[in-house]
Amino acid sequence: MADFSLTKDGAILFPNAKIYYDTGTNLAAFGERDDVFFMHKRLAYIRVYQQILGLHPANFFQNILEVGVFRGGGAIFLHQLFEPAMLACVDVTKDPIPTLDRYMREQNSQSIHLHLGLNQADRDGLQRVIASDLQSTVDLVVDDASHFYAETRATFEAVFPQLRNGGIYVIEDWGWAHGKRPEGKPAYAPAKKSPLPLITELLILHASEPNAIEDIHIPFHGMMYLVRGRAPLAPSFRLPRAEGASGGLRRLAWPWRKRR
Numbered sequence: 001m002a003d004f005s006l007t008k009d010g011a012i013l014f015p016n017a018k019i020y021y022d023t024g025t026n027l028a029a030f031g032e033r034d035d036v037f038f039m040h041k042r043l044a045y046i047r048v049y050q051q052i053l054g055l056h057p058a059n060f061f062q063n064i065l066e067v068g069v070f071r072g073g074g075a076i077f078l079h080q081l082f083e084p085a086m087l088a089c090v091d092v093t094k095d096p097i098p099t100l101d102r103y104m105r106e107q108n109s110q111s112i113h114l115h116l117g118l119n120q121a122d123r124d125g126l127q128r129v130i131a132s133d134l135q136s137t138v139d140l141v142v143d144d145a146s147h148f149y150a151e152t153r154a155t156f157e158a159v160f161p162q163l164r165n166g167g168i169y170v171i172e173d174w175g176w177a178h179g180k181r182p183e184g185k186p187a188y189a190p191a192k193k194s195p196l197p198l199i200t201e202l203l204i205l206h207a208s209e210p211n212a213i214e215d216i217h218i219p220f221h222g223m224m225y226l227v228r229g230r231a232p233l234a235p236s237f238r239l240p241r242a243e244g245a246s247g248g249l250r251r252l253a254w255p256w257r258k259r260r
């Protein structure tokens with residue numbers, strides 16, 4: 001594990017890389033620049049990744065999948081902190097990510113593979129990446145992509161079965177739609193659903209198959225992570241539905257009642 005320190009100008013300093021983190025005020029200044037490494041994560045996230053690393057044996061995290069790359073700073077952070085044998089990165093954008101390309105060149109690193117133009121809802125595409133880059137076993141998954149329900153769910157269904165026993169599945173920013181806004185209206189109101197129903201579905205899976213999801217942690221409001229249990233899940237695995245056309249959450253609250 002590479003040690004890092006924090007700098008006064010809002011960066012994480014590894015021996016080989018300086019990565020600016022999101023301080024809440026520096027996105028406009030750093031978010032578009034190719035000459036700095038910038039990760040779209042606050043310090044609280046970084047602390048949780050540090051804890052996750054500390055709770056596992058050395059060299060546990062050899063195969064990592066990051067979904068949602070942006071400027072590449074998060075990938076560089078994962079690469080520096082966990083020192084994996086392979087970090088596969090997926091993003092729906094087709095635009096090159098010059099900062100990440102530069103990092104790979106500077107580090108002379110073959111241990112990051114970038115898959116652009118791949119939607120996180122593309123189950124087959126994700127499974128192809130896991131088979132080709134990660135030898136079909138993942139130790140850590142970081143979903144920091146769309147933060148929408150259907151897409152986040154599809155990624156989970158495709159990838160969670162291939163997470164190794166004890167492996168970690170992170171979903172970032174799961175609660176974005178539910179934070180309090182000063183004027184009482186959301187600043188960002190897309191047409192797609194927030195991932196909140198997925199959180200309920202994960203709890204149902206945890207309750208019904210405790211050996212599939214061994215543990216669920218919500219270390220703070222922006223982040224959750226699950227620990228994979230030992231129960232095998234078929235590649236065709238699908239989560240239970242928490243809401244839908246026929247009663248959804250209401251029916252789940254009273255599973256003993258007859259359907260009308």
Ligand SMILES: C[S@@+](CC[C@H](N)C(=O)[O-])C[C@H]1O[C@@H](n2cnc3c(N)ncnc32)[C@H](O)[C@@H]1O
Nearest residue numbers: 039040068069070074091092119120144145146
């Ligand atoms: C929050 S940013 C990722 C930040 C990055 N992980 C970091 O720490 O710096 C979200 C990224 O997800 C990508 N994205 C959005 N929707 C996606 C989808 N459906 N499939 C894959 N990537 C998606 C966006 O293009 C964007 O680059």
